[in-house]
Amino acid sequence: MxxxxxxxxxxxxxxxxxxxxxxxxxxxxxxxxxxxxxxxxxxxxxxxxxxxxxxxxxxxxxxxxxxxxxxxxxxxxxxxxxxxxxxxxxxxxxxxxxxxxxxxxxxxxxxxxxxxxxxxxxxxxxxxxxxxxxxxxxxxxxxxxxxxxxxxxxxxxxxTGAGQLVKLLNNTMFAAQIGLVAEAVRLAARLGMDETPLLEALVHGSAGSRALDLIASAGSAHAFISAVGEFIGKDVAVVRRTVAELGGDLGVLDALVDAGAAR
The missing domain is CATH 3.40.50.720 (NAD(P)-binding Rossmann-like Domain)
Known part of the structure; x- marks a missing residue:
């Protein structure tokens, strides 16, 4: 063609x-x-x-x-x-x-x-x-x-438009999963546990996810967020604007997305 x-x-x-x-x-x-x-x-x-x-x-x-x-x-x-x-x-x-x-x-x-x-x-x-x-x-x-x-x-x-909706929701969920891991890392630190052994263990448990695998491979939540934050942030901004234009909001996903961005 x-x-x-x-x-x-x-x-x-x-x-x-x-x-x-x-x-x-x-x-x-x-x-x-x-x-x-x-x-x-x-x-x-x-x-x-x-x-x-x-x-x-x-x-x-x-x-x-x-x-x-x-x-x-x-x-x-x-x-x-x-x-x-x-x-x-x-x-x-x-x-x-x-x-x-x-x-x-x-x-x-x-x-x-x-x-x-x-x-x-x-x-x-x-x-x-x-x-x-x-x-x-x-x-x-x-x-x-x-x-x-x-x-x-x-x-x-x-x-037309359905592919964009799926992608935006996919990336919002991915950002929320990153936020969950970042919150778990913060909690571990408050409890006196290092991040590296935590991540190495969690990837083998029921908390496992693709986001967790990628964060563990990067070595830390901070390293991973630093690498992908610009791209994920761009997509989350679009989905927030799109949902707002449709009269909705991200609900509890909003706080989780912010948790990852704040790492």
């Missing part, structure tokens, strides 16, 4: 490489000579302009850092309006489901699939990053060869 790509950075670069290795014709945006050289090394064709990303592409993939950047590209910019009618836009950036829905509403000639990622660059490079996907059955089916180049499992959660 002909694939246009915006955002060949930390997460996007291994996606571009996997797509090129799978035989797709990939054109990726590079704003600088250094970036264009890196894109060529990934096996893709570097292009300088948004118009060149969109022109003739069957699928355009966006993998930028923030929801505001997605809006700038797709709602305030001309990326989507330059896409061929019948093409599909895939948004990997974690953000508000309303952004994906707004793009779909404004550009009915283009199918919009939101497919936020759960995992890291190493998972993408290995071809088994988790994708939570929202979009019509037809659109998701058409982009299957693209998403399948690096995603496994590819989980279709519902209509």
């Amino acid at each position: 002909k694939v246009g790509f915006v955002g060949a950075g930390r997460m996007g670069a291994p996606m571009v490489h996997r797509l090129a290795e799978a035989g797709h014709d990939v054109r990726a945006l590079g704003r600088t000579d250094e970036k264009r050289s890196a894109i060529a090394d990934l096996g893709a064709t570097p292009v300088r302009e948004i118009a060149d990303v969109a022109a003739g592409a069957d699928v355009v993939v966006v993998c930028v850092f923030t929801d505001d950047q997605v809006a700038d590209l797709c709602l305030n910019g001309d990326l989507v309006e330059r896409m061929t009618p019948g093409a599909t836009l895939v948004v990997h950036t974690t953000g508000s489901p309303d952004t994906a829905r707004a793009i779909a509403s404004r550009f009915p000639a283009v199918d919009v699939v939101d497919a936020p990622v759960s995992g890291g660059p190493h998972d993408i490079a290995a071809g088994h990053v988790t994708l939570f996907v929202g979009g019509s059955e037809d659109a998701v089916g058409r982009v299957g060869p693209v998403l399948g180049a690096y995603g496994d499992p590819v989980l279709h959660a519902g209509t």
